[in-house]
Amino acid sequence: MSPALDTVAGDAELPAQADVVVIGGGIVGVSAAYELAKKGLRVALLEKGRVGAEQSSRNWGWCRAYGRSLPELPLARHSLALWGAMDAEIGLEAGFRRTGLLVVTRDPAELAHWEEWTSRTRDYQMRGRILAPAEVQELVPASAERWLGGLYSPDDGRAEPARAAPAIATAARRRGVTIHQECAARGLETTAGAVSAVVTERGVVRTDAVLCAGGAWTSMFCRRHGIDLPQAGVFASACRTDPGPEVTPGGVHTPGYAFRRREDGGYTVAVGGAGRVELTPQGLRYARKFLPLFLKRRKKLTLGIGRSFLSGPEARASWSLDQVSPFERTRVLDPPADPRLIEAAMGRLRAAYPALAGLRVVEAWGGLIDSTPDARPVISPAGPLRGFFVAAGFSGHGFGLGPGAGRLAADLVAGDPPIVDPAPFRYSRLVDGSPLRPSAWG
Numbered sequence: 001m002s003p004a005l006d007t008v009a010g011d012a013e014l015p016a017q018a019d020v021v022v023i024g025g026g027i028v029g030v031s032a033a034y035e036l037a038k039k040g041l042r043v044a045l046l047e048k049g050r051v052g053a054e055q056s057s058r059n060w061g062w063c064r065a066y067g068r069s070l071p072e073l074p075l076a077r078h079s080l081a082l083w084g085a086m087d088a089e090i091g092l093e094a095g096f097r098r099t100g101l102l103v104v105t106r107d108p109a110e111l112a113h114w115e116e117w118t119s120r121t122r123d124y125q126m127r128g129r130i131l132a133p134a135e136v137q138e139l140v141p142a143s144a145e146r147w148l149g150g151l152y153s154p155d156d157g158r159a160e161p162a163r164a165a166p167a168i169a170t171a172a173r174r175r176g177v178t179i180h181q182e183c184a185a186r187g188l189e190t191t192a193g194a195v196s197a198v199v200t201e202r203g204v205v206r207t208d209a210v211l212c213a214g215g216a217w218t219s220m221f222c223r224r225h226g227i228d229l230p231q232a233g234v235f236a237s238a239c240r241t242d243p244g245p246e247v248t249p250g251g252v253h254t255p256g257y258a259f260r261r262r263e264d265g266g267y268t269v270a271v272g273g274a275g276r277v278e279l280t281p282q283g284l285r286y287a288r289k290f291l292p293l294f295l296k297r298r299k300k301l302t303l304g305i306g307r308s309f310l311s312g313p314e315a316r317a318s319w320s321l322d323q324v325s326p327f328e329r330t331r332v333l334d335p336p337a338d339p340r341l342i343e344a345a346m347g348r349l350r351a352a353y354p355a356l357a358g359l360r361v362v363e364a365w366g367g368l369i370d371s372t373p374d375a376r377p378v379i380s381p382a383g384p385l386r387g388f389f390v391a392a393g394f395s396g397h398g399f400g401l402g403p404g405a406g407r408l409a410a411d412l413v414a415g416d417p418p419i420v421d422p423a424p425f426r427y428s429r430l431v432d433g434s435p436l437r438p439s440a441w442g
């Protein structure tokens, strides 16, 4: 079931030409389109389904810098600053609230790891702090559980996935971006080693710059043009409840469940890190590169074979540009929620918070999280084609990073000084034999 999502007005006519074509209307694509338009460029955004309908409306809505790997921290912090200014900037509600986020544990080794991370991030002006058991209790007095400790990050917060990408897309459109939904990009035309056009199901747009922000579909799109992008997906599940008493203004992550307060007074609830990996042709292709990441997370993952072997972003596919492409065959990737994970998360939440015992699930949904082998996104020119850029592989934390990632991608496409050092996000690290160690917390 697709979660609730605001709608975005689109443009019927494809432009014959654009300075930049953005492929993908998730949080990253719409943020990049907005920033590119702000730079005065003519932008067309192509979305095969609806703006925000894949990962960007299916996530928990956590916007966090805590737990990020050090190379990612400047982008995470920049993104949080953009979130903080978002509603005033776009003149619409994206739902961001700087509520603080809390993660708790009973594992001494985990707590020691957080302490070390906190000390290593001092230079980044992070205000996160380690909490003693009594301090955790003060933050969540309604909890019947006791913890060894926690990490609280007051600068982090939450936004509303149902609203954010549509609101940014609407603001981008007001700045002149044309938005084309139900309009898949089938592939690129090239001239002398450079991008010269994007072929869509509704016609051709001439351009010499393309940003592919296609989420889980990016590797398939790249492969069509001989560009190798190691990417793998994990099916995750989440749900939302009806309104209930406020036991935290932000989000709480525990080993068995995670939840965050929503603007509508309910909660978004899930089991953190849990999901299903399906065997696919793309998965087999990149298995060796993903093995360390898989081993690190295997306790919470199940492995199986399902429909994604034959259809969806990781299936084997070939098509010519005048044929229906796999992108059109799956307008919105809408995997089912795993009922066992939803029941487990809700059961633990209700038991831990007697005040929430009466909460009911209103909607549950699945989503395919797209990862890179080192759990860090690619925001970079990709492959040998001049004018081709990728922003994908956000590895389960691209909603919070989205606005900053869009800004960085726009800087790179426009040839402007980048807002943060782009080196940690370069494409080449995934294919040039660089060691690919999964980042600290994923």
Ligand SMILES: Cc1cc2nc3c(=O)[nH]c(=O)nc-3n(C[C@H](O)[C@H](O)[C@H](O)COP(=O)(O)OP(=O)(O)OC[C@H]3O[C@@H](n4cnc5c(N)ncnc54)[C@H](O)[C@@H]3O)c2cc1C
Pocket (backbone or CB within 6 Å): 023, 024, 025, 026, 027, 028, 029, 046, 047, 048, 049, 050, 051, 052, 053, 054, 055, 056, 057, 058, 059, 060, 061, 062, 063, 064, 183, 184, 185, 186, 213, 214, 215, 216, 217, 218, 221, 236, 237, 238, 327, 331, 332, 366, 367, 368, 369, 391, 392, 393, 394, 395, 396, 397, 398, 399, 400, 401
């Ligand atoms: C259950 C779950 C919980 C999560 N929780 C969090 C969280 O709390 N915080 C956080 O920061 N992140 C979280 N994430 C991750 C986050 O949602 C993603 O990292 C982020 O939304 C990625 O944004 P995106 O724009 O790259 O991709 P997407 O939102 O997937 O958008 C890509 C878009 O590209 C379109 N597309 C693909 N190919 C084509 C084509 N050829 N032509 C036209 N359009 C195309 C797709 O239809 C899609 O709409 C979670 C993810 C899930 C599934």
